[in-house]
Amino acid sequence: MSTDTSTALTERTAPGTAAPTLVVRDLVVGLRPQRHEPPDALPLVRGVDLTVRPGQSVGLVGESGSGKTLTALAVAGLLPAAVHVQGGTVDVAGREVLGLPEREARAHLSGHLGVVFQNPTPSLNPRLRIRTQLRDALPAGTARRDAADRAAELVRLVGIDDVDKTLAAFPHELSGGLNQRVVIAIALARSPQLLIADEPTTALDVSVQAQVLDLIDDLRARLGLGVLLVSHDIGVIADRTEHVHVMSGGVVVESGPTHDVLADPQHEYTRRLLAAVPSRLTRTPVAVAADESPQLVVRDLRRSFAVRGPGGRVRHAALDGVDLTVARGQALGIVGESGSGKTTLARIVTGLETADHGSVEFEGTDLRAQNRGQRRDWRRHVQYVFQDPYASLDPRLTVAQTLREPLELNHVDLPRGGVDRRVDELLDEVELPRAFRHRRPDELSGGQRQRVGIARALASEPTLVVADEPVSALDLSVQARILALLARLRAERGLTYLFISHDLGVVRFLCDDVVVLRHGRVVERGRTEAVLEDPQHPYTRALVDAVPGRAFA
Amino acid sequence: MALLDARPAAPPTLTALVAWLRGLRLPLSPRYLGGRLLTGLVAVWGAVTLVFFALYSTGNPALLLVAPDAPPEEAERLTRLMGFDRPVPEQYVTFLGQVLRGNFPDSIRYGADPVPIALERLGASLELGAVGLTLGVLVGGTIGYLSATGRSVWTRRVPLSIAVALDGIPTFFFGILATLVLAVWLGWLPATGSTGPLGLVLPGLTLAVAFVPAVARVFRTALVDVLHADHVRTARATGIGRGRLLRRHVVGNSLGTTLNVVGIQAGVLLGGAVVTESIFGWPGIGQLSINAVQNRDYPLVIVCVLVIAVGFVLINLLVDVLAAVIEPRLRS
Numbered sequence: 001m002s003t004d005t006s007t008a009l010t011e012r013t014a015p016g017t018a019a020p021t022l023v024v025r026d027l028v029v030g031l032r033p034q035r036h037e038p039p040d041a042l043p044l045v046r047g048v049d050l051t052v053r054p055g056q057s058v059g060l061v062g063e064s065g066s067g068k069t070l071t072a073l074a075v076a077g078l079l080p081a082a083v084h085v086q087g088g089t090v091d092v093a094g095r096e097v098l099g100l101p102e103r104e105a106r107a108h109l110s111g112h113l114g115v116v117f118q119n120p121t122p123s124l125n126p127r128l129r130i131r132t133q134l135r136d137a138l139p140a141g142t143a144r145r146d147a148a149d150r151a152a153e154l155v156r157l158v159g160i161d162d163v164d165k166t167l168a169a170f171p172h173e174l175s176g177g178l179n180q181r182v183v184i185a186i187a188l189a190r191s192p193q194l195l196i197a198d199e200p201t202t203a204l205d206v207s208v209q210a211q212v213l214d215l216i217d218d219l220r221a222r223l224g225l226g227v228l229l230v231s232h233d234i235g236v237i238a239d240r241t242e243h244v245h246v247m248s249g250g251v252v253v254e255s256g257p258t259h260d261v262l263a264d265p266q267h268e269y270t271r272r273l274l275a276a277v278p279s280r281l282t283r284t285p286v287a288v289a290a291d292e293s294p295q296l297v298v299r300d301l302r303r304s305f306a307v308r309g310p311g312g313r314v315r316h317a318a319l320d321g322v323d324l325t326v327a328r329g330q331a332l333g334i335v336g337e338s339g340s341g342k343t344t345l346a347r348i349v350t351g352l353e354t355a356d357h358g359s360v361e362f363e364g365t366d367l368r369a370q371n372r373g374q375r376r377d378w379r380r381h382v383q384y385v386f387q388d389p390y391a392s393l394d395p396r397l398t399v400a401q402t403l404r405e406p407l408e409l410n411h412v413d414l415p416r417g418g419v420d421r422r423v424d425e426l427l428d429e430v431e432l433p434r435a436f437r438h439r440r441p442d443e444l445s446g447g448q449r450q451r452v453g454i455a456r457a458l459a460s461e462p463t464l465v466v467a468d469e470p471v472s473a474l475d476l477s478v479q480a481r482i483l484a485l486l487a488r489l490r491a492e493r494g495l496t497y498l499f500i501s502h503d504l505g506v507v508r509f510l511c512d513d514v515v516v517l518r519h520g521r522v523v524e525r526g527r528t529e530a531v532l533e534d535p536q537h538p539y540t541r542a543l544v545d546a547v548p549g550r551a552f553a
Numbered sequence: 554m555a556l557l558d559a560r561p562a563a564p565p566t567l568t569a570l571v572a573w574l575r576g577l578r579l580p581l582s583p584r585y586l587g588g589r590l591l592t593g594l595v596a597v598w599g600a601v602t603l604v605f606f607a608l609y610s611t612g613n614p615a616l617l618l619v620a621p622d623a624p625p626e627e628a629e630r631l632t633r634l635m636g637f638d639r640p641v642p643e644q645y646v647t648f649l650g651q652v653l654r655g656n657f658p659d660s661i662r663y664g665a666d667p668v669p670i671a672l673e674r675l676g677a678s679l680e681l682g683a684v685g686l687t688l689g690v691l692v693g694g695t696i697g698y699l700s701a702t703g704r705s706v707w708t709r710r711v712p713l714s715i716a717v718a719l720d721g722i723p724t725f726f727f728g729i730l731a732t733l734v735l736a737v738w739l740g741w742l743p744a745t746g747s748t749g750p751l752g753l754v755l756p757g758l759t760l761a762v763a764f765v766p767a768v769a770r771v772f773r774t775a776l777v778d779v780l781h782a783d784h785v786r787t788a789r790a791t792g793i794g795r796g797r798l799l800r801r802h803v804v805g806n807s808l809g810t811t812l813n814v815v816g817i818q819a820g821v822l823l824g825g826a827v828v829t830e831s832i833f834g835w836p837g838i839g840q841l842s843i844n845a846v847q848n849r850d851y852p853l854v855i856v857c858v859l860v861i862a863v864g865f866v867l868i869n870l871l872v873d874v875l876a877a878v879i880e881p882r883l884r885s
Contacts, residue, residue, distance in 0.1 A: 078786055110792025122783040126882055127806050136801070137791040170881045186787060 019094060021112075021194040021226035022075065024050040027088035029067070029074050032081075043086055045070050045250045052194060052226040057217070059241030059258060060230045063273070063475040067250040072198050072230045077109045093193050111139070114187025116216075118199040120180035124171035130155075130182055131167040137189035154185040159215055177208035184215065188223075195219070198230045205337040206502065210546040213240055232476065234277050235549020238262055246270045276480035277549075278505030283487065293364070295464060295496050296349065298324040301358035302520075303344055318344040319355070320520035328463070331490060331497040333511030333528060335504060335543070341520040342500045346468045349498065350384045362464075380410050383457035387469040389449035393441040399427070399452050400437035406459040426455040430485060447478035454485065464496040471506060483509055504547055508532055516540050589873055593866030600862040601855065605648055608851050613637050652859065660853045662845070667856040671838060675823075675860055678837035681830070682822040684753050685760025690815055692761060693768025697811075700769065701776035702799060713769060720766035728759040728832040756833040760826055764818050771814045775807035782806070809880045816872030823868075824861040 027050075030043030045067040052058045062068045073079045075090055077097065090098050093112040097105045117123045125133055134151040135142075142150065155163045158181040171179055180200060187195060197216060201209035217240060220227050231237055237244055238258060245255040246269065254267040265271045274280065303319040318341045326332050336342045347353035349360055351367065360367045362378050370378060386392035393402060403423045407414060414422065424434050430451040441449055450470060457465055467486070471479040487510060490497060501507050507514055507528060514531050516524040516539070524537040535541040615632040632638050635658070636647065651657050660667040693716070700713040719727075732755060735742050743752050779785065780803055788802045827839035838857055845853035877883045 076790060078789060106789075106792050110790065113790075115787070115790040117783055117787065119783055123787045125784040125788065125802055125806065127880065128801075136788070136793065140792075172882050183787065186791065189791065 018054050020051045020053045020091075021093050022050065022052040022228065023089070023091040024048060024071075024075060025089045025091075027071060027074060027090065028086040029070050029079065029083060030086045032084050043250065044083065045074070048088070048245075048247075048252050049255075050075075050228070050245060052228050054193060054224045054226050055220060056243065057220060057227040057229055057241045059237040059244040060228060060247060061232065061234065061237045061244060061273075062247035063232060063477065065249075066247040068230050068247045069198055071247070072196050072228060075228070076113060076115045076196050077105055078115065111190050112192050113194045113196060114184075114190070114192040116180070116183050116187050116195065116197040116200045119203050120176050120183050121171055121174075123183050124179055126171055128170075129167070130169055130171070130174070134167070134182070134185060134189060137186040139190050150189075154189055155182075157188065157219075158182070158185045159211075175208075176204055177212060180204065180208075180212050181215065184212075184219070188219070191223075192225070194226045194228065196228045196230070199232065200229075201236065202231070202233070206546040206548075207337065207542060209236075209548070213548070216240070233548060234262070234274065234476070235547065238549040240548070246273065248273075273476060276477045278479070278483065278503065278509050279549075281480055281483065281509045283509050293328070294325045295328040295330075295363060296324070296326040296498070297359075297361040298322060298345075298349065299359045299361075301345065301348060301360070302356050303341075303348065303353070304356060317520050319348070321358070322517070322520065322522055324515065324522075326464075326496060326498060328496055329494050330513060331499060331511040333507035333514040334498065334500045334517060335502065335507055335514060336517035337502065337543075339519070340517040342517050343468055344520075345517070346384070346466045346498065346500055350382055350466050351379070352384070380460045381463045383460060383462035383465050385450075385453055385457050385465060385467040385470045388473055389446050389453055390441070390473075392453055393449055393456075395441050397440070398437065399432075399439050399444075402452060402456055403427075403437075403459050406456060410460040422459070426459055429458065429489070430455045445478075446474050447482060450474060450478075450482055451485070454482075454489070458489070458493075462495070464498065466498045466500075468500045469502065470499075472501065472503065479506070486510060504532060504544065516543070586870065586874070589870055590866075593870065596866060597859065597862040601652060601859055602645075604855060604858045605645060608849075608854065609641060609644070611849075648855075652855075657856055658852045660845075660850055662848045662850045662853065667850075667853040670853065671841065671856045671860045674836055674838040674841045675864070677835060678823060678826065678830075678839065681753065681756055681760065681826060681835055681837060682819065684757035685826070685829075686764065686815070686819055686822060688757055688761035689764030689818075690768055693765040694772055694811070696765065696769040697772030697776065698804070701773045701780065702803070713773065716766045716769045719762055722762070724759060724763055724828045725832055727762050728755070728829060731755055731758055732832070752833075756829050756835050759829050759832070760822070764815075767814055767818065768811065772807060772811045775810045776803060779803050779806045805879070809876055812872060812876055812879065816868060819872075820865040820868050823864045824857070 027045060027048040028043045029045035048067075048071050050058065050060075050071070060068045060071060070079065070083065074085050075092070079085070085098055088098070089096055092109060095108055097108055100108065124130075128136075131148075131151055134154055135147045138147055138150055151167060152163050155166055160166050160178065160181055166174065166178065166182070171182075174182070184195075184200075195216065200216070201212050204212060213236065216227060216229075219225055227241075229237070229241055241258045243256070244258040244261050245252045246261065246265075246267065247253065248269045254261060254265065254270045261270065262274065265274055301319050301322045302317065304315045304317040306315060318339075320341070322341070322345060324332070324345075334342045334345065344353060348355050362382065363374075365374055365378075367378070397405075400420075400423050403426055404419055407419050407422050411419075411422075423437055427434050427436060432448060432451050432455070436444070436448070436452075441452070444452065450473075454470075470486070471482050474482060483506065486497070489495060490510075497510065499507065499511055511528050513526065514528045515522055516531065516537065518539050524531055524535065524540045531540060532544055535544050613632060615635055615637050616628055619628045619631060636644060639647075655668065657667050659665055660670060663670055696712040696716050699708045700710070703709040735755060742754050785798070785802050788798055793801075824839050824842060826835075826837060827843055829835065830837040830840040838860065842854065842857040842861070844850075845857055
């Protein structure tokens, strides 16, 4: 391990700048060599340099597998057991931590660095009250009496008003946004100088995301924290960081002041990444015949679920009177935050769920009044593309078997060779190599799986495709390619889309019209451009304002 | 169950009682517990009914009571006397009445009320079961803990391998082997037939061996899952020591699944420790039920089934309460 910290030292003592809280030089992270295997050829992170000064926010952006999270975990000393630091230096608050005995390193890091993770609720111990977890996080040797005061103070510091209720709660009784504030409070409990935030808002709704990021910004300014913000979201990076490092394939390909890097990317990869941002994708307009009869009519749809709350079971209205009309060939976007009822709507339209009240008409016939033939047609014509490409394919079936199933069900007359030919055509259509037909889902990447999911939907020759967040689990560049594929399929096949997304940029790219849902009600609807440019309802306005990276887009 | 049985000396009114129960801050709502108890009662009824019809379908027990060379009239007289000639539904209703009143016909073999006989044996079974379960949970838990958190490959692999190997050894063989070594060769412990505390060791150990692998494996899996949980990483980031981290955040959070397995095993113990009881001549309820079945002592069989079924339900209820103590998410 190199002990050469001369560069770090000169930087720290450079006139006019405060001593940096974090200096990383030439960091190399790789898999721990297994006894029976030859050492892995290439480390997972190679030669990363980073500097974070007090009060400064530094971004680390990249796609999955780029090494950004490993870099952050290596700095925090929290790498998973199979991975270890192979070289470089990590200087936290003026002290080199690599090479220190484990206990000493842990003690130094926990005193000077706080960490915030992606999934707030699982990041808290489900068995312990917030009060206990906060007290545990206080520096060792805090007196009992002081601990109670300090815990309450921390909860107030992260902007939670109802201090007593929060302290007495278990994590599962709080929302994701509140839990993330608690995780931040735990990170701040030992008055650190550096905050490492690894995708801190990826699991949260846009409006909550904005609040949590505001909080981090505010703490940075007030406490002079250095912040290392790891994110895949260019918008978040654009809004919240001064300096950015773009990572790809384990190396930093470009770094510099955020504004400069995003405005004038030098590296080929950065350019490709920025071009994949949905709001920057160029869309090809699709002409829809306006006089077409509506394909799908939804009237006064209501659905409620029994939810167990603190006061016993309560009915929660997921859909509270929704009306929709979708014309043939139209692409309608449905946006809303979690709990707005958008997924319930999709499930009812596709028949996976039944409504308590109201009607769904497909091609002029109420779903409940269909005869057998109409029902069969409806099943064939309406197809679903799911959010999670990992969970929505049967892991035991090959791609060909997955695609063959709907073909054999809906086209009984197809000869055997015909089925195989259709499978090949479908693979062509979703731009997958034909050789993939023999692969199983675990041999495919997320984007490839989603292509299989789309091919499966296309297999029964649908006219209406209901897509529930089909790209939200994918990397930016993959997302851009899937969106392009969806746009092309729509133009070629004249498909109708009911496209559900929390991402306004994605909806703007794919959909002509948009419906904004909130608490199971439609709060606004209209042409996508009009609604997003000039929102009328205060909720839509808040939603549009909360989207990060507006200046950048 | 102490939580439920403890009552205030004299509750003035029902509302006061309800308020007092609330004051206990039971981890589970009384309504939930009541529901579970009701389900349990249905299970007991189902078990008893099954046994009634199974016994009925195997023939007339009166025939066994008369001497082989007795005249057929004698058998007929007994059949009528004991009500075995009545229609089945009528017999069933009579039988349910007996169960509800706790008033059973005398045991055919012992010629006495079967309830005290079964309860006495239940005590012996519980004693043996408690020792076996405690030993099994302690040893299995330790092995699971070592195999999940051990620092060297040896601590992680060796104890677990031994436990898995034990799983392949039949109970009777281990029991005999243990008796041979510890009682016959070394003479440290009494071999069979003793009811003193020392006499508990061998049968308890034999019984424990049956639990150790299951407990070890389940506990290990739970620990490994929790070790990779996000909240453990959060706790590590706060600089918490390894021992405290494991105790507070890993072991505590792994107890839930293990508890369920232990609960099922404990229920099985009530009536299923027959092999161990036979080897060591332990007068438990398992042995009693087998003998009762062999003797076609139908009142005793019914009572044994009833006692075991009620015990099963109570143990499950206790497990539910303990699970809610461990896991706050179950409380709502």
